Amino acid sequence: MKIVDVVVRDIRFPTSLEKDGSDALNQGDYSAAYVVLQTDSDLEGHGLTFTNGRGNEVVVAAVRALEHHVVGREFDDIVADMRAFYRVLTVDNQLRWLGPEKGILHMATGALLNAVWDLWARREGKPIWKHLVDLSPETLVSTIDFSYITDVLTPERAIELLDAAREGREAREVEMRADGYPAYTTSTGWLGYPEDKVRRLCREAVADGWTAFKMKVGRDSEDNASRAAIMREEIGSERKLMMDANQCWDVNEAISHMKALSRFDPWWIEEPTSPDDILGHARIATEIAPIAVATGEVCQNRVMFKQLLQADAIRYVQVDACRMGGLNEVLAVVLMARIFDKPVCPHAGGVGLCEYVQHLSIFDYICVSGTLEDRMCEYVDHLHEHFVEPCVIKDARYAVPLTPGYSIELKSTSLAEFEFPQGRIWRDLSA
Amino acid sequence: MKIVDVVVRDIRFPTSLEKDGSDALNQGDYSAAYVVLQTDSDLEGHGLTFTNGRGNEVVVAAVRALEHHVVGREFDDIVADMRAFYRVLTVDNQLRWLGPEKGILHMATGALLNAVWDLWARREGKPIWKHLVDLSPETLVSTIDFSYITDVLTPERAIELLDAAREGREAREVEMRADGYPAYTTSTGWLGYPEDKVRRLCREAVADGWTAFKMKVGRDSEDNASRAAIMREEIGSERKLMMDANQCWDVNEAISHMKALSRFDPWWIEEPTSPDDILGHARIATEIAPIAVATGEVCQNRVMFKQLLQADAIRYVQVDACRMGGLNEVLAVVLMARIFDKPVCPHAGGVGLCEYVQHLSIFDYICVSGTLEDRMCEYVDHLHEHFVEPCVIKDARYAVPLTPGYSIELKSTSLAEFEFPQGRIWRDLSA
Numbered sequence: 001m002k003i004v005d006v007v008v009r010d011i012r013f014p015t016s017l018e019k020d021g022s023d024a025l026n027q028g029d030y031s032a033a034y035v036v037l038q039t040d041s042d043l044e045g046h047g048l049t050f051t052n053g054r055g056n057e058v059v060v061a062a063v064r065a066l067e068h069h070v071v072g073r074e075f076d077d078i079v080a081d082m083r084a085f086y087r088v089l090t091v092d093n094q095l096r097w098l099g100p101e102k103g104i105l106h107m108a109t110g111a112l113l114n115a116v117w118d119l120w121a122r123r124e125g126k127p128i129w130k131h132l133v134d135l136s137p138e139t140l141v142s143t144i145d146f147s148y149i150t151d152v153l154t155p156e157r158a159i160e161l162l163d164a165a166r167e168g169r170e171a172r173e174v175e176m177r178a179d180g181y182p183a184y185t186t187s188t189g190w191l192g193y194p195e196d197k198v199r200r201l202c203r204e205a206v207a208d209g210w211t212a213f214k215m216k217v218g219r220d221s222e223d224n225a226s227r228a229a230i231m232r233e234e235i236g237s238e239r240k241l242m243m244d245a246n247q248c249w250d251v252n253e254a255i256s257h258m259k260a261l262s263r264f265d266p267w268w269i270e271e272p273t274s275p276d277d278i279l280g281h282a283r284i285a286t287e288i289a290p291i292a293v294a295t296g297e298v299c300q301n302r303v304m305f306k307q308l309l310q311a312d313a314i315r316y317v318q319v320d321a322c323r324m325g326g327l328n329e330v331l332a333v334v335l336m337a338r339i340f341d342k343p344v345c346p347h348a349g350g351v352g353l354c355e356y357v358q359h360l361s362i363f364d365y366i367c368v369s370g371t372l373e374d375r376m377c378e379y380v381d382h383l384h385e386h387f388v389e390p391c392v393i394k395d396a397r398y399a400v401p402l403t404p405g406y407s408i409e410l411k412s413t414s415l416a417e418f419e420f421p422q423g424r425i426w427r428d429l430s431a
Numbered sequence: 432m433k434i435v436d437v438v439v440r441d442i443r444f445p446t447s448l449e450k451d452g453s454d455a456l457n458q459g460d461y462s463a464a465y466v467v468l469q470t471d472s473d474l475e476g477h478g479l480t481f482t483n484g485r486g487n488e489v490v491v492a493a494v495r496a497l498e499h500h501v502v503g504r505e506f507d508d509i510v511a512d513m514r515a516f517y518r519v520l521t522v523d524n525q526l527r528w529l530g531p532e533k534g535i536l537h538m539a540t541g542a543l544l545n546a547v548w549d550l551w552a553r554r555e556g557k558p559i560w561k562h563l564v565d566l567s568p569e570t571l572v573s574t575i576d577f578s579y580i581t582d583v584l585t586p587e588r589a590i591e592l593l594d595a596a597r598e599g600r601e602a603r604e605v606e607m608r609a610d611g612y613p614a615y616t617t618s619t620g621w622l623g624y625p626e627d628k629v630r631r632l633c634r635e636a637v638a639d640g641w642t643a644f645k646m647k648v649g650r651d652s653e654d655n656a657s658r659a660a661i662m663r664e665e666i667g668s669e670r671k672l673m674m675d676a677n678q679c680w681d682v683n684e685a686i687s688h689m690k691a692l693s694r695f696d697p698w699w700i701e702e703p704t705s706p707d708d709i710l711g712h713a714r715i716a717t718e719i720a721p722i723a724v725a726t727g728e729v730c731q732n733r734v735m736f737k738q739l740l741q742a743d744a745i746r747y748v749q750v751d752a753c754r755m756g757g758l759n760e761v762l763a764v765v766l767m768a769r770i771f772d773k774p775v776c777p778h779a780g781g782v783g784l785c786e787y788v789q790h791l792s793i794f795d796y797i798c799v800s801g802t803l804e805d806r807m808c809e810y811v812d813h814l815h816e817h818f819v820e821p822c823v824i825k826d827a828r829y830a831v832p833l834t835p836g837y838s839i840e841l842k843s844t845s846l847a848e849f850e851f852p853q854g855r856i857w858r859d860l861s862a
Contacts, residue, residue, distance in 0.1 A: 028528065052524075054526050058489060059529065061488065061492040062489045065489050093457055094486065098483075100729065104535040148681055150681045151711065250579055250580075252582055276533070276731070276735055277579060277738065278710070279741055280738075283582075303707040303711075304707055306708075307710045310710050
């Protein structure tokens with residue numbers, strides 16, 4: 001099987017009209033640089049990188065800058081040495097200057113690599129989580145680029161970790177298939193929602209069985225407190241309340257805001273400051289304990305996660321499925337989190353992130369962490385209707401996906417309607 | 432004066448043919464995303480971001496994604512609040528997801544902001560360094576975005592630092608105009624050069640009065656040692672020899688390689704590992720002392736520099752002029768380096784970096800550091816002939832530029848010839 005073409009499309013949903021996804025710094029039109037690997041067989045590989053609207057065309061251009069490394073390649077050669085293929089994309093001796101391994105170029109790399117993983121799993125006839133579970137530890141580890149992290153994680157240590165979690169794997173897989181993976185909801189507390197909408201959404205979510213809720217906080221401390229009070233009133237004291245600042249504070253501001261909000265008993269504060277500020281997160285974590293610090297959705301690569309763990313800067317590892325260099329790099333982070341005994345609670349929402357990360361959490365439980373303690377996968381209830389195999393929530397848990405691949409294929413009708421700028425939705429909006 | 436258009440062009444020089452600029456990870460066609468701000472007056476503003484060839488078109492696309500924030504703006508409104516303008520570019524509530532403040536989007540931001548500074552200095556009829564010297568501390572500080580760095584540097588502290596360096600400023604300006612700013616050369620030791628070429632270039636450079644020389648090192652320890660021996664033979668023991676690994680080692684490898692190379696008395700090791708690995712640099716610095724650690728050319732923003740300084744991870748701050756968000760952000764780094772008493776030794780070479788950074792070093796000496804001790808600005812001898820006002824080296828020092836602006840305007844003939852892919856050079860090469 002040979003990859004004969006890379007099709008990449010600019011897909012945007014006009015979510016900013018309803019303020020879905022609004023927070024302290026973002027008000028986006030949820031979008032995706034959407035990649036399809038076409039082969040000389042019946043199979044295709046699908047991958048996407050989530051963006052927030054404007055600039056999605058730049059990620060599309062970055063995929064085009066990388067596609068010469070993909071088109072014409074024999075698929076067996078690629079999957080026989082995924083580490084080498086990762087490095088073909090990330091260590092291109094001219095493109096690398098534009099990263100390295102961060103920002104737009106790395107997001108484009110993520111879309112391409114996830115499409116390769118999707119194709120691999122489809123060829124095996126398995127959902128990605130099951131494909132990962134069935135790979136030998138040696139093969140799994142051979143896909144990871146350990147550059148810059150060998151001071152914490154080596155291939156040998158990675159295999160040890162996987163071997164150590166061997167016991168009970170079959171039982172955990174049975175458990176996942178029966179019960180699914182625990183989730184929490186972010187759909188209730190967007191910053192742009194009025195009070196009555198927040199109350200209504202909280203009541204509905206409690207009725208649906210949710211036990212953990214995330215709210216957005218911002219630079220206005222009175223507004224933060226009044227919204228936290230509403231959330232606590234609605235969800236009660238026994239359910240978990242997480243807060244998310246989306247990077248809107250400096251280090252000292254984060255500390256004082258969270259001290260003031262501690263009376264609402266937040267389980268974690270997410271993105272209290274710049275995603276780049278490892279030492280800042282470490283200081284915040286020390287000052288606001290026992291409130292936990294969480295971050296990761298904008299963490300650019302495994303080198304930054306390594307340091308967040310080394311510095312004890314975060315308690316929860318909120319890995320994103322497509323900001324980094326695809327599933328390969330996520331595997332490195334999941335294994336490092338295991339070394340430091342920190343729960344991986346993936347970032348989701350956006351376009352397709354829930355569809356992606358359910359696989360990561362299920363694999364993590366079965367093959368790496370072996371526990372559900374303090375672990376939840378984010379869930380946000382929008383845009384799932386556009387996916388061929390949308391994620392399914394049952395009793396506030398992700399049901400295990402069973403169809404082959406990475407669950408990230410968008411419906412052809414949605415692609416046609418939401419392609420920017422020529423899709424029907426965008427033509428209507430500009431009219 | 433109103434900005435009526437942003438022209439952005441993809442300019443590439445085929446330097447990879449001669450292996451100029453070859454190192455452990457890069458072998459580039461030195462390139463630039465070149466920006467011209469056109470106004471309704473006779474004045475234009477020029478700015479560029481250096482890239483390594485492939486992917487330059489993606490940076491061009493990123494400039495286009497930002498230009499709607501620039502076109503149509505009154506220039507006086509922009510320069511009356513440069514901090515606000517910086518945040519218009521960096522905190523766009525959709526584009527920000529693609530960074531924030533890193534990688535391709537931030538490089539595009541740098542090109543645009545530097546063009547604004549160039550235009551500002553041209554309107555004042557001054558070279559940038561002199562424009563900066565003549566701005567009041569309050570105005571200078573008002574251009575800087577202090578977000579995420581207030582735990583180290585506040586506007587008040589920045590003004591204090593500038594006020595503290597007030598004494599002797601006039602004498603230092605006279606001194607700079609007479610003597611220029613000290614430089615070191617990187618032209619002698621590229622990894623791809625054969626031994627006889629290295630020897631010849633070293634002899635010529637010693638004859639020209641150079642006292643500090645940089646060589647590239649890589650993953651082959653025997654080759655590193657034999658090339659270091661050649662450099663030391665040619666330059667003698669009294670001149671400075673710096674080494675540059677261009678990120679090719681993991682943390683433990685960097686330590687062992689540099690212990691082995693310590694017998695050649697390197698003054699610093701530059702980019703020993705991932706530019707993102709603050710804690711890694713700190714560990715290397717501790718283990719290989721008294722050899723100094725230097726980095727910065729790929730440091731993505733002020734938040735990372737803040738931490739490199741906080742963690743005592745580097746001794747030399749190798750700020751780049753256009754990877755970060757333009758001159759505004761460089762000013763923040765220069766001031767933070769002053770707080771930690773670390774010399775700023777800017778990164779240069781590439782396309783136009785020497786032209787840019789001479790201004791930064793001269794300003795730093797006159798208004799911030801007040802000393803030349805342990806300070807040198809990098810110099811690489813290529814591509815200067817394409818600039819309208821190329822930098823001038825006299826006695827191994829940068830002569831002070833005197834024409835208005837940021838010295839970054841490319842000749843129109845060079846623009847026409849090297850524009851990619853339609854310029855004559857590229858048409859000839861593809862023929």
